[in-house]
Amino acid sequence: MATTMSSSLSTAMASLATSLRSLPAHALVPLVASALLFVAAVARRVLRRQRPVYLLNYSCHLPDVERKVNLEVCEYFGQRCRHYSDDTADFMRLIYRKSGLGQETYAPPFIFSGEFQKTQAFAVQEAEEGLFSTVAHLLAKSDVHPRDISVLVVACSMFSPAPSLSSMILGRFKMSPDTKTYSLAGMGCSAGTVGIDMAARALRVRRRRPGGYALVVVTENMSLNWYFGENKHMLVTNCIFRVGSAAVLVTDVPARRADAKYELVRTLRTHHGADDAAFNAAVQMEDEEGNVGVALTKDLVRVAGAGLRQHIATLAPHVLPVSELLRYVWRVARLYVAGNPKAAAAVVPDFQRAFEHMCIHSGGKAVIDTVAKLMGFGPHVVEPARATLHRFGNTSSSLVFYELAYFEAKRRVRAGDRLWMLAFGTGFKACSNVWRALRDAAPDADNPWNGCAHRYPAALPPPSSRKPSERAAAAADGCAKNDKLP
Numbered sequence: 001m002a003t004t005m006s007s008s009l010s011t012a013m014a015s016l017a018t019s020l021r022s023l024p025a026h027a028l029v030p031l032v033a034s035a036l037l038f039v040a041a042v043a044r045r046v047l048r049r050q051r052p053v054y055l056l057n058y059s060c061h062l063p064d065v066e067r068k069v070n071l072e073v074c075e076y077f078g079q080r081c082r083h084y085s086d087d088t089a090d091f092m093r094l095i096y097r098k099s100g101l102g103q104e105t106y107a108p109p110f111i112f113s114g115e116f117q118k119t120q121a122f123a124v125q126e127a128e129e130g131l132f133s134t135v136a137h138l139l140a141k142s143d144v145h146p147r148d149i150s151v152l153v154v155a156c157s158m159f160s161p162a163p164s165l166s167s168m169i170l171g172r173f174k175m176s177p178d179t180k181t182y183s184l185a186g187m188g189c190s191a192g193t194v195g196i197d198m199a200a201r202a203l204r205v206r207r208r209r210p211g212g213y214a215l216v217v218v219t220e221n222m223s224l225n226w227y228f229g230e231n232k233h234m235l236v237t238n239c240i241f242r243v244g245s246a247a248v249l250v251t252d253v254p255a256r257r258a259d260a261k262y263e264l265v266r267t268l269r270t271h272h273g274a275d276d277a278a279f280n281a282a283v284q285m286e287d288e289e290g291n292v293g294v295a296l297t298k299d300l301v302r303v304a305g306a307g308l309r310q311h312i313a314t315l316a317p318h319v320l321p322v323s324e325l326l327r328y329v330w331r332v333a334r335l336y337v338a339g340n341p342k343a344a345a346a347v348v349p350d351f352q353r354a355f356e357h358m359c360i361h362s363g364g365k366a367v368i369d370t371v372a373k374l375m376g377f378g379p380h381v382v383e384p385a386r387a388t389l390h391r392f393g394n395t396s397s398s399l400v401f402y403e404l405a406y407f408e409a410k411r412r413v414r415a416g417d418r419l420w421m422l423a424f425g426t427g428f429k430a431c432s433n434v435w436r437a438l439r440d441a442a443p444d445a446d447n448p449w450n451g452c453a454h455r456y457p458a459a460l461p462p463p464s465s466r467k468p469s470e471r472a473a474a475a476a477d478g479c480a481k482n483d484k485l486p
């Protein structure tokens with residue numbers, strides 16, 4: 001059999017050589033050039049192939065039950081602190097009711113302290129509660145010793161103490177002096193996905209000592225940014241931001257592939273801050289009375305949409321199948337030819353052809369609505385984002401990991417599935433992490449959705465079919481009738 005095959009192969013080679021020799025010289029040039037190009041392309045691909053990086057495991061913070069807040073707790077705090085006028089209290093009540101947040105999110109310790117003051121000590125307590133518990137849970141379940149961590153990235157936008165949050169974690173868990181630590185501040189809600197990109201790069205550049213663990217810890221801190229003034233843009237922040245943290249272990253140790261949950265396929269970061277409107281969409285500032293807070297402009301939602309358009313234009317060619325790219329080109333071309341350039345510019349490829357699951361930044365009801373409209377996503381696609389906003393509020397950069405945990409709690413992830421994390425952050429930035437599931441995922445014992453995932457999506461507020469003016473009147477009426485404390 002083998003002799004027959006080798007004799008037919010040599011016959012084929014001989015006849016190919018004869019045919020090539022019979023070709024005129026000018027016909028050989030393109031043939032040789034194409035062959036060289038092909039070899040160069042293959043070599044380039046092989047040489048540029050990055051070391052695989054895996055998400056070994058992650059953990060999301062589930063605060064103690066006594067940190068839960070609902071509208072009644074907010075009303076009580078608002079009345080007792082004596083910082084807010086009736087108009088301001090009415091505005092916050094209205095925003096809370098419209099925000100998409102449920103009655104079980106978590107607030108920082110100082111809200112329950114009875115002191116009604118923003119202090120450094122409360123901020124440190126808030127940070128320690130979230131960071132230490134998530135890291136402890138994660139290391140315990142991942143079978144990784146703190147001294148094995150070679151890279152530590154800690155992201156917190158609004159609190160940057162000295163020594164840094166990364167030093168606090170290194171000190172608490174007695175990590176090795178060789179650990180390379182990074183603290184990201186002021187990066188907004190995309191810091192978690194940015195942190196993953198940074199950690200993967202930090203692992204991959206260690207050419208001499210490949211094979212390490214990078215720990216990414218993301219949190220937000222409200223204690224020093226709780227706003228006690230009358231500026232509506234800054235009051236919106238009080239109403240939608242809540243306590244939450246996540247810790248994620250990524251590794252390039254080949255032997256840990258068998259234990260890992262996901263492989264990092266691609267990251268993409270785009271920064272749109274060269275545009276003034278984008279830069280000013282969410283800003284930490286003082287009001288006229290000197291009260292510090294974070295102002296969220298009404299323009300933020302438009303800015304997020306514009307940023308997303310630019311972001312997906314870069315991402316699409318790398319993640320979409322060729323068939324969807326061709327379909328997109330065909331739709332755009334048809335609209336141009338029909339003399340409708342505006343409609344052509346609004347066409348967006350179908351990203352559901354690239355991903356089975358999407359963790360879309362759930363920074364606010366209007367942000368989710370905008371992404372869903374722009375991308376053509378139905379209710380099922382944005383269900384994890386709405387559920388996360390409802391159950392945990394805007395926990396900033398850890399949001400996308402609570403959404404990942406939602407998929408796992410619902411047992412929706414199967415080996416081979418592709419998953420897109422998309423986050424927006426002040427600046428204004430957009431950041432994507434693309435993952436591939438390495439196994440069917442089931443919820444871990446510390447999954448924050450254990451005990452409540454079954455309530456979703458039924459627990460989500462129904463979309464209102466009324467006109468905005470009717471909705472505003474109904475909400476104002478409802479607040480007046482139902483929401484005053486006795």
Ligand SMILES: CC(C)(COP(=O)(O)OP(=O)(O)OC[C@H]1O[C@@H](n2cnc3c(N)ncnc32)[C@H](O)[C@@H]1OP(=O)(O)O)[C@@H](O)C(=O)NCCC(=O)NCCSC(=O)CC(=O)O
Nearest residue numbers: 098099188189232233296297298300363364365366425426
């Ligand atoms: C705030 C909302 C819940 C309000 O819900 P609706 O849009 O349904 O309600 P609505 O339009 O009737 O508005 C209710 C009232 O609030 C006012 N209003 C709405 N948004 C406002 C804002 N940003 N600043 C000041 N006022 C605002 C409206 O004018 C109106 O006042 P009046 O009744 O007087 O006319 C929503 O718009 C929303 O989700 N916005 C996005 C929140 C956001 O910015 N998230 C991103 C966070 S930053 C982030 O995630 C990234 C990062 O930090 O890095």
